[in-house]
Amino acid sequence: MTDSVVEIAGLLQRRTHFELGPVELSIPKGCVTAIIGPNGSGKSSLFRLMLGLSKPDEGSLHLLGERLGERDDASLMTRIGYLPEGAIELDDRLSGEAKAAFVRQWYPGWNEAVYRELLRRFEINPALKLGRMSKGMRRKYDLSLALAHQPELLLLDEPSSGLDPIAWKTMIDVLHRYMERGDRTIVMASHIVEEVRRLADYIVFIVQGRILGIYEKDALLASWQTMYADAGGRDLAWQQMPGYRSGEMSGGTVYKVVTDQAFEAERWLDAQSVTVINRQKLELDEILVQLTEQARGVL
Known part of the structure; x- marks a missing residue:
């Protein structure tokens, strides 16, 4: 600064x-x-x-x-x-x-x-x-x-x-x-x-x-992403992923996970032999929702 x-x-x-x-x-x-x-x-x-x-x-x-x-x-x-x-x-x-x-x-x-x-x-x-x-x-x-x-x-x-x-x-x-x-x-x-x-x-x-x-x-906008990751049905310790904010199954073997450290998270997933099939950057209002829910003890 x-x-x-x-x-x-x-x-x-x-x-x-x-x-x-x-x-x-x-x-x-x-x-x-x-x-x-x-x-x-x-x-x-x-x-x-x-x-x-x-x-x-x-x-x-x-x-x-x-x-x-x-x-x-x-x-x-x-x-x-x-x-x-x-x-x-x-x-x-x-x-x-x-x-x-x-x-x-x-x-x-x-x-x-x-x-x-x-x-x-x-x-x-x-x-x-x-x-x-x-x-x-x-x-x-x-x-x-x-x-x-x-x-x-x-x-x-x-x-x-x-x-x-x-x-x-x-x-x-x-x-x-x-x-x-x-x-x-x-x-x-x-x-x-x-x-x-x-x-x-x-x-x-x-x-x-x-x-x-x-x-x-x-x-900030580059680091916050939603990733759709296919772990092939394996049960991974998703919360150990860098920047993990929230996650849920999105159908089949695909896990939808939100991270605020996109680059580090992708490297972690690669090391776990997990394929990222799609990714989306979060908008500011979506980031605010994540932070607000965490601050209020929801996440």
Whole structure:
């Protein structure tokens, strides 16, 4: 990995019906990292902690080289952009222009030309009151606002929520262009598999408040496979296969097995004189299901 832009150590937050952590996580600079997990797994809670909107009970959190909460975080927050999961209803009576006029005074890096270009690309009329905008238009407006000061770190919580296919493609292009300089970082939470495939360099899995790991996306997708192996009726110790996650008979002498170490698993099968008759890479949502079930003690 490159230098880290987010460093979380021993972070623990306790709530009446939910506990986040302890979290150990290092997010690389200059990359897009996607945090994915089931609803209620702690993604939005983690974002709130990174923004200083809530406090941990234990542990530390460093952003852009500074420890959060050690002193006044106002200057640090000017280097961060944030798109929350839902629109802020208190802003509904403001026009887009009025909201921008209020926001720009807090960001020394505000770039009016970038802001106007984003409005043009997303086809937004800033004269409209925010409460009168459609869900998709409001989402595009809020993203434009988050990008207008060209933050070093951009936090996106379900960025494509409410976007139509054309707006979604525009968003993907806008975010790719934002990352072109190489020194900016995006941390995003998303349920959209194609969005993660198109944008992410790294993937963090979170289930029930626990971080299950951070993975380089391409290596992850290459290593998780379903294999259909014919052992000729022999009873093998399948659970000794490298990366074994689950398995079941699939008819006749064929065993269907899921592994997260495809290369090593194939070598093991070859050493057992087992023929692999078919293999399929798992999609991200299928990998998440496997990890979630294991975390919940199903597997």
